[in-house]
Amino acid sequence: MQKKVPIEKPRSVLPSGQADNDFFSRVYEVVRLIPKGRVTSYGAIARFLGSGRSARxxxxxxxxxxxxxxxxxxxxxVNRNGQLSGKMHFGDPTSMEKLLLxxxxxVENDTIVDFDQHFWDPATAIGL
DNA sequence: CCGGTGACTCTAT
DNA sequence: TATAGAGCCACCG
Structure with missing residues (x-):
């Protein structure tokens, strides 16, 4: 098994909303594949894309x-703990929680209840 | 070019 | 179990 090919350097997302990069597009695509009622973590997506620790x-x-x-x-x-770490970036901190609900x-205390039960792993679901 | 920062995660103490 | 440090890669000043 050859070494993981470094992902092509994702160029910055243009303010126009155009994402001409590969990494970003893949992230969006994977996120869109998340079935309704399921959640995943940054690390799972990163790992699926080939960079396990590039969750950031x-x-x-x-x-x-x-x-x-x-x-x-x-x-x-959400993060691996099931915490809504990014809810504050939704404009309103209640938006993310409401969407999940x-x-x-x-969601309780900004954390998904039975997170592992709702967890959706792209690597498992897509199977690649 | 360098340093700091970040919607993260893992490992060590 | 909790806290601290390192790794990761890209953006911004």
Whole structure:
């Protein structure tokens, strides 16, 4: 097995909302694949993309997800503890929690209840 | 070019 | 179990 090919350097997301990079687009795509009522973690996505410890980049990509034309369900992406670490980036800190609750995902104290039960792993679901 | 920062995660103490 | 440090990669000044 050859060494993991370094991901092509994702160029910055243009303020125009155009993401011409690969890494970012893949993150968005994976996030969109998250079934309703399921959630995943940054690390899981990062690992699926090939960079297990580049979870920060996933988070950074999510930061730009708001300007993506196809809506990215960023509310389905939380940290490995199931904590809504990014809820404060939704404009209103209650938005993320409400969206999750709308999908039958219970949230208490900014943490998803039964997180592992709702956890959705792209590597397992997509199977690649 | 360098340093600081970040929607993270893992390992060590 | 909790706290601290390192690793990761890209953006910004």
């Amino acid at each position: 980049m996933v988070g950074w990509a999510m930061n730009a997800s708001h300007q993506q034309k196809p809506p990215v369900p960023a509310h389905r992406v 709308k999908e039958k995902i219970k």
